[in-house]
Structure formats: C-alpha cells, structure tokens
Amino acid sequence: MIVQRLREIQNRYGFLPDKELKKLAEESGVPLYRIEEVSSYFPAFVLERTNPAKIVLRVCRDAICHHRGAAHLLDNRYGLPVVAQQLVQQTGQTICVEGVSCLGRCDRAPAVWVEQRPMPADEHAWVYCQRDQPFLEGVLRRLACGEPPPPPDTDAGYLPHTNANRGYCQPVVGPDDPPPLEAAGWSLDIYGRQKWPRDYRAVRRFTDYLKNLGRPLLPPPRELTGKELDNYIQKWHPMLVELKTANLLGMGGAGAQTYQKWLDVWRATSGDADERLEVSEKYIICNGDESEPGTFKDRELLLRMPHLVVEGVILAGLMTGATAGYIFIRHEYHEQIQAVREEIRRAEGLGACGDNIFDTKRNFSVEVFESPGGYICGEQSALIEAMEDRRGQPRNRPPELTTNGFRDKPTVVNNVETLAWAPAIVLFGGDKYEKGGWHAPTPATAKLGGRRLFSVSGDVARPGVYEVPIGLPLRELLTDPRYCGGIINGPLRAVATSGPSGGLLPAKLPIDPKFDERKRAEAVAKIADRAPTDAAFMEWFLQARVPLGANELDVLELPLDLVFFRNMNSVFRLPVEPMLGAAIIVYAGNVDVLDHAVNFTEFFRNESCGKCVPCRIGSQKLVQIGTDLLQRRDAGQAHMGTEAERLANDVRDLYRTLQLTSICGLGYVAPIPLATALTYFPEDLRPKPAGKGSLES
Ligand code: SF4
Ligand code: FES
Structure with a gap:
C-alpha cells in the first residue's frame, strides 16, 4: 500500500525526500504522478520541496482550543511565533509554529503537537495539553538547543472524567473534584463489569x-x-x-x-x-x-x-x-x-x-x-x-x-x-441493549432504547466521556454529578450538539407559538406512520415539556436521541435543522457566539476536500462573510436592517446550494454554524459597548 509506505518514509526522515518518492515509484511499479497525487494531498505528509522546518509546533485552532486561547498562542505579535522567530535567529534552527485541526484532546484544551524532523528513535510526536505559553516556549527552547523536551502529556497517563467508576478507569480526584461516585460502570465494558478474562x-x-x-x-x-x-x-x-x-x-x-x-x-x-x-x-x-x-x-x-x-x-x-x-x-x-x-x-x-x-x-x-x-x-x-x-x-x-x-x-x-x-x-x-434506554417518568409508552457514549467538552465541571441511556435529557448529562457535574463560567449561552456540524443552539430555542393542538397532532401522526414508538415519545415530550402557546423550547430538556432530533424538525419547523452527534460542546457566560461560529466555519473550509466546486468555493465564501461580520462589528459598525438581511440571505442561499450540490456531509453542514449564529444570536451582530473589551469570557 503506497500510503503506508509513504508513512514509513515520513517517519524515517520527518518528510518525504524526492529521491525516496522516485525510488518508491520504481520499486512498486506505480507511476510517480500517482505517488505525487497521494503525497501532496494528505496533511500527514510533508514534501521536501516545501522546505520542511526542523522543529514544528502545531496548536489546535478549533472549537474548544479556540475557546481556551489557541488564537493567543498563535498570535504573530505576542504568541509563540515571536519566540520561534527569536530562536531561529539565535540558534539557526528552522522552526515553524502553525495552527492545526482538532487533535482529539478537546477535554484537555488547548492541545499542542510538537515534532522534530526526524524524530529521535523510538519517539513519536509529543503532545502537550492544557499548557500555558511559558511552558510551550520552554519546549521550543529546549528543542532548539538540542535538548529533549519535557515529557509529553500522554493519553494513557491521563484519567478522563467518566461515569465508568468501576470500569477501566477512575475519575480524577483532586482538591476541587467531588469524591468518586458509585456508578454502575459502562454496560459496554462487559469484561470489566463481569470481571471476566478478556477471552x-x-x-x-x-x-x-x-x-x-x-x-x-x-x-x-x-x-x-x-x-x-x-x-x-x-x-x-x-x-x-x-x-x-x-x-x-x-x-x-x-x-x-x-x-x-x-x-x-x-x-x-x-x-x-x-x-x-x-x-x-x-x-x-x-x-x-x-x-x-x-x-x-x-x-x-x-x-x-x-x-x-x-x-x-x-x-x-x-x-x-x-x-x-x-x-x-x-x-x-x-x-x-x-x-x-x-x-x-x-x-x-x-x-x-x-x-x-x-x-x-x-x-x-x-x-x-x-x-x-x-x-x-x-x-x-x-x-x-x-x-x-x-x-x-x-x-x-x-x-x-x-x-x-x-x-x-x-x-x-x-x-x-x-x-x-x-x-x-x-x-x-x-x-x-434495547431496554437500556432512558425511560420518561410517564407515561409508560414514552421510552427509548439503547445506550451510547458522548464526549462532552467546554464549560462544564467535568468534561469527559460518558455512557448514557439514549434519550437522557441534556440537562442531566451536563448538570448531574454522575456525569458532567454542572455548567461553569456562567449560565448556558450556547451548545453545539453535534460538534461544529450542528451549529450552535441557544439556551432557549424559539418555536412558533401558533403551534396549536391540531398541528401538534398532525405532526405526531406523521411520525406514527413510520415509527409508533418514536411518535409516542414525541407526544409525551410535547405534553410534558412544551405547553400550548409556548414560544420557546428549553434546550436542556432535549432528549439525547438521534431519532428525536431528526423528528424535531418536522414537528417544530425550525429554521435550521438540529443535529445530534457524539460531541457536545458547551459555551457559557458572555461567550462570543459569532466568533465561535466563524471558527467552526473555518474548520469546514480548511477540511473541505475540494472535489465539489460549491463546497470548495462556498466554504471560503462563508468564512469571508463571517470574518467580515466580525471585523465590522468589532470596528463599531452595526449590521442593521437591509444589510444584515442581505448577509443572512447569502448564508441561506449557500445553505440551500450546498445541500443540493455537495457529494458528502461536510458540504451539507458547512453553512450551519453561521446560519444558527445569525438566526439565534442576532445580538452578537451589534457593536460591543464602548470599554467592554472582548465579548469572550
Ligand atoms: S462536499 Fe464533501 S466531497 Fe464535496 S468538496 Fe466538500 S468535502 Fe469534498
Ligand atoms: S483538540 Fe482542540 S478542539 Fe479538539
């Protein structure tokens, strides 16, 4: 397999030397242009002609890391690039500091990836989590002086927060953490729960x-x-x-x-x-x-x-x-x-x-x-x-x-x-398994089946991985001491229920107050044609959680059930389709939602594969719209009236176009973060009050 051979070469040299690519073409009988096609595409591969730096430090610039100050670490005026530049002049080493997409350590943001080319024998890239700028500057200094960096923050050495207290790992117990809780452990972990050998x-x-x-x-x-x-x-x-x-x-x-x-x-x-x-x-x-x-x-x-x-x-x-x-x-x-x-x-x-x-x-x-x-x-x-x-x-x-x-x-x-x-x-x-779902208190028919894991990050007391009964209300996951233990840094402002893909939902989701009994019954009947149990659950939810004439829905009451989320759209006719994935990201206090929506959009722009023209160009256009909105707002210019409406229309047009023309899900969801921010958080378009500084908490 070419990809795996390229990986071996990359591991050996830290990049892909031209001579090695030619050698691989000769040995494998694969034309060089095919090898170039692959080696120039994937982010893990670095070509010789790009003049790879000897030392590379990559800061995750996405969602939670952005929330935890990644932009400051990457700032060209006072962040790590300044120190890198000084070290280049002092030591003559080539050093690169750059942003990177999510590293999968979102519960320990910000996450940083450090590489030396080539890596010392038996070493892999070093990952550092929740480290401040002075520490990371120290890492760069040591490497630039030829010294080994401090020990990395390994995944095995970290005990994540979880409800599997009797399972594979214990929750961290520090001075500020609650004592370990009695929990049943994960149902998924059959060997751990039954104390069976892994046979x-x-x-x-x-x-x-x-x-x-x-x-x-x-x-x-x-x-x-x-x-x-x-x-x-x-x-x-x-x-x-x-x-x-x-x-x-x-x-x-x-x-x-x-x-x-x-x-x-x-x-x-x-x-x-x-x-x-x-x-x-x-x-x-x-x-x-x-x-x-x-x-x-x-x-x-x-x-x-x-x-x-x-x-x-x-x-x-x-x-x-x-x-x-x-x-x-x-x-x-x-x-x-x-x-x-x-x-x-x-x-x-x-x-x-x-x-x-x-x-x-x-x-x-x-x-x-x-x-x-x-x-x-x-x-x-x-x-x-x-x-x-x-x-x-x-x-x-x-x-x-x-x-x-x-x-x-x-x-x-x-x-x-x-x-x-x-x-x-x-x-x-x-x-x-089916019986493991969350059961609504009443009536008996309102129950959901199964269990699943969620990764929760952002402004919660215990970000981590939790196995929950499907249908558990979001409130329980975020606030119950068995799970995340509460929202921190202020009241809930926004929640991403499917990572960036589902955009940002407000604490209170606006719904049509004219949604009368007849319309409710029709919506539920439509679901019942396909799935009677899902319809029974929706009926229970409407009765128990959405009084007639209500003009908003408490987002914390939403049941964590994929099917419920799919049905929500047909019942509540929301302007942007809500989604449920495995990633729940919580933003509290006076967090700047527009800024985070632009950050989500940048993620999709950066990761678009470029195959479909509307996604390739549309995702960049979305970033431009979002950046423009931010810049003008921060410069004190309001987006009011027709102009705000025009920009919102542009986003809606792109949303429709990408839904119709994209080959894959990335194109469908790329406009959603901005669409949800403009729909649910219009106040974030207004200029900041003088002297208030950043909206970010
Ligand atoms: S929609 Fe999917 S396939 Fe098309 S360019 Fe975007 S990422 Fe690639
Ligand atoms: S590691 Fe930064 S967002 Fe996931």
Whole structure:
C-alpha cells in the first residue's frame, strides 16, 4: 500500500525526500504522478520541496482550543511565533509554529503537537495539553538547543472524567473534584463489569454456533424478501437477529442501522462468484478516524478497551462471511494504534482471529491502517479511497459500499463504538441493549432504547466521556454529578450538539407559538406512520415539556436521541435543522457566539476536500462573510436592517446550494454554524459597548 509506505518514509526522515518518492515509484511499479497525487494531498505528509522546518509546533485552532486561547498562542505579535522567530535567529534552527485541526484532546484544551524532523528513535510526536505559553516556549527552547523536551502529556497517563467508576478507569480526584461516585460502570465494558478474562467469549459463542450448525452458514437466496427473508435469518442466523432487536444505530454520526449494513454485506456476492458462498472476498472496516472537534470517545475505547473493538470487528467478519478487517485510526492517536496492534496480536495468540478461528476452519485477519490525516477521511467512502492509495475524497454513491466498497467488494464500515457494542449484544441479547434506554417518568409508552457514549467538552465541571441511556435529557448529562457535574463560567449561552456540524443552539430555542393542538397532532401522526414508538415519545415530550402557546423550547430538556432530533424538525419547523452527534460542546457566560461560529466555519473550509466546486468555493465564501461580520462589528459598525438581511440571505442561499450540490456531509453542514449564529444570536451582530473589551469570557 503506497500510503503506508509513504508513512514509513515520513517517519524515517520527518518528510518525504524526492529521491525516496522516485525510488518508491520504481520499486512498486506505480507511476510517480500517482505517488505525487497521494503525497501532496494528505496533511500527514510533508514534501521536501516545501522546505520542511526542523522543529514544528502545531496548536489546535478549533472549537474548544479556540475557546481556551489557541488564537493567543498563535498570535504573530505576542504568541509563540515571536519566540520561534527569536530562536531561529539565535540558534539557526528552522522552526515553524502553525495552527492545526482538532487533535482529539478537546477535554484537555488547548492541545499542542510538537515534532522534530526526524524524530529521535523510538519517539513519536509529543503532545502537550492544557499548557500555558511559558511552558510551550520552554519546549521550543529546549528543542532548539538540542535538548529533549519535557515529557509529553500522554493519553494513557491521563484519567478522563467518566461515569465508568468501576470500569477501566477512575475519575480524577483532586482538591476541587467531588469524591468518586458509585456508578454502575459502562454496560459496554462487559469484561470489566463481569470481571471476566478478556477471552473473546462473544466470538467463541458465535463459533460454537457455527460448529454446531452442521452445515455452512449460507446467506439467504437472493429471491427471498419480506417475511420469508426474516424467517430465513431467524432460523439460520439468530445472532444477526439480536442486532436487529437491539436497534443499534451507527455511532459515527449518520446513524445508519447496523443490522441492515451487516445483512446487506452478508447477502452480497463479492462479484467473483455467482453462487452463495459461506465466505467470500468482503471486508470489515472499523472507522477510528474521529476528527470532528469535540469528539474523543473513540480515543478512549481504542486505548482502554481495544479488545472490544477487535472483538466487534471479528464478529462482524464472521457474521457477514468476510475475509479481512481493518481498523482505520487517525495518525494522531499513536498510543491507540499501539494498543490495538498489541490487542490484535493477543487475539491471534488466543486463536480468536487469523487462521482457523477457534477450530472452525474460518479465517479472518485484522490489521491497523494508520490514517494519513484529514477530517474528510472520516467519511466512509473517502476512507476507502485513502486505503486504496488515492486521495481521500468521498465517492459519488450509488453504488453503495455494502456492494462496492473496499477493492470494489462488499464492505461494512462501522464506527469504533458501534463495533464495540457488538460483543455485549451477542452475549446478552439485543433485548437487553434495547431496554437500556432512558425511560420518561410517564407515561409508560414514552421510552427509548439503547445506550451510547458522548464526549462532552467546554464549560462544564467535568468534561469527559460518558455512557448514557439514549434519550437522557441534556440537562442531566451536563448538570448531574454522575456525569458532567454542572455548567461553569456562567449560565448556558450556547451548545453545539453535534460538534461544529450542528451549529450552535441557544439556551432557549424559539418555536412558533401558533403551534396549536391540531398541528401538534398532525405532526405526531406523521411520525406514527413510520415509527409508533418514536411518535409516542414525541407526544409525551410535547405534553410534558412544551405547553400550548409556548414560544420557546428549553434546550436542556432535549432528549439525547438521534431519532428525536431528526423528528424535531418536522414537528417544530425550525429554521435550521438540529443535529445530534457524539460531541457536545458547551459555551457559557458572555461567550462570543459569532466568533465561535466563524471558527467552526473555518474548520469546514480548511477540511473541505475540494472535489465539489460549491463546497470548495462556498466554504471560503462563508468564512469571508463571517470574518467580515466580525471585523465590522468589532470596528463599531452595526449590521442593521437591509444589510444584515442581505448577509443572512447569502448564508441561506449557500445553505440551500450546498445541500443540493455537495457529494458528502461536510458540504451539507458547512453553512450551519453561521446560519444558527445569525438566526439565534442576532445580538452578537451589534457593536460591543464602548470599554467592554472582548465579548469572550
Ligand atoms: S462536499 Fe466538500 S468535502 Fe464533501 S466531497 Fe464535496 S468538496 Fe469534498
Ligand atoms: S483538540 Fe482542540 S478542539 Fe479538539
């Protein structure tokens, strides 16, 4: 694989020397232009012709790090670039200080990445979290003088806040922290909770089933549909049915039905055979490329519970008849990559993966693929493009990945957490998972199924990773001592419920007060046509939380349920579609929402892959609009009347255009931060009162 060879060269030299690229072209028989195509695209690769600096310090400039002062660290007048410049003159070393996209340590912002080219043997880039400018200046000075830098802030050495007190890690207990709480621990962590050895017993359960079956587990005949198909699956593949019972939705953002993906791949022929085969060339890919600012839950799973992830990949492979699995991990997660590689070796030693798994004569290999970088590689088809040695740009679909995925073969792509739930569901049944959801106090029908993890960051007492029942009100997650323990730095001003993708919601979401009983009933009836349980929950929510004639909705009352968020739009007809992802970012006090919305927009502009013209140009246009708004406001010029309306219209036009023309989700969501800021926080457009200084708390 070219990408992995480029990674080796980059690790050896710290950049990609031209002569090594030519050598790689000769050795691999791949034309040089193809190697250039890949090496010039991914952020992890540095070309010789760019004159790479010997010492590089990168400050995360996104969401929480921006909130915690990253812009000051990067300021050319008094930030780290000034010190770097002085050191260049004093020592003759080449030093570069620059911004970088989210490093996945948002609970410890600001995060900083430091590299030396080449890195000393057995060292990886150093990551520093929550460090002030004098400390970081010291890091630069030491490196410039040829001394080793201070020990980095490793992920393994940090105990994140979490509700899994009896599980893999304990909460930090400092002088200001509450004492450890009694908590049930994560349901996902089956081995920790049951005190079982990590022996791949879910895989063993499935392989025992295969051995007892007495015939190959053939996928259903193509002509079977509806009830007949259900009966076939029920009879021959009961553990797949458990996934359906669990109603496990993808945890990566899109929320696709995991059961359906696995079924589609199980049923798909790999193209090299017309007949049904128990095993054929199909792939399982675990997407561990979480790069959206505010998202870091997979970081913890990959580091502390790699056995669950590896076991989930093996189960997916065996249950769909696939031949190989890959765990795609962002390159900034070096410790996680090591942990997963070690776990794969351990699983091979136990006979749980590799050849002849638990004496079934079934083979399934698993390996790690280290991402060459870029947020867009988290998009599942872009991820596959990167694995196939092309630029990581999303594909036009159809064909779908379940028929034409990796190497054009049927492929399951699932998020890390989605796969990590599979062992619990296979061992305890989908029913148990489904019953784990949040239950509204009344009536009995108003309940939701399942559990999931959220990464919470920003202005809360205990930013961290929490497993919660699906549907838990946002208020409980943010304020309950079992979870984040309260909003700090003032009252809630804005919350991002899906990282930057969902924009910023105000504490009170304006709704139409003329939303009478008849309209409510119609909206609920529409949901009931598709999903009666979801409709029952919405009905309960309206009765219990939204009095008739109310003109606002308390955002803290929103249930953390992806399906509820999807239904919200049709019920409340909000101007911007709300979204729920794995990242919750909280902003309190007198925080400048417009400034943060522009920061979110810059993230999407920086990470757009450039394939679609409207996204490439539109995302830059959005940044221009936002920056212009900020500059004029800060210069004391009000955006009033027609001009404010014109800019809001421009954003709305771009929103519609990008929704219609973008190939992937990044284009759909790029205008949302600015659209929500202009819609819900018009006061942030007004000039600041004289003498008040920054709006930022
Ligand atoms: S929408 Fe943007 S990020 Fe997505 S494929 Fe198009 S250009 Fe690339
Ligand atoms: S590490 Fe800075 S926003 Fe995630």
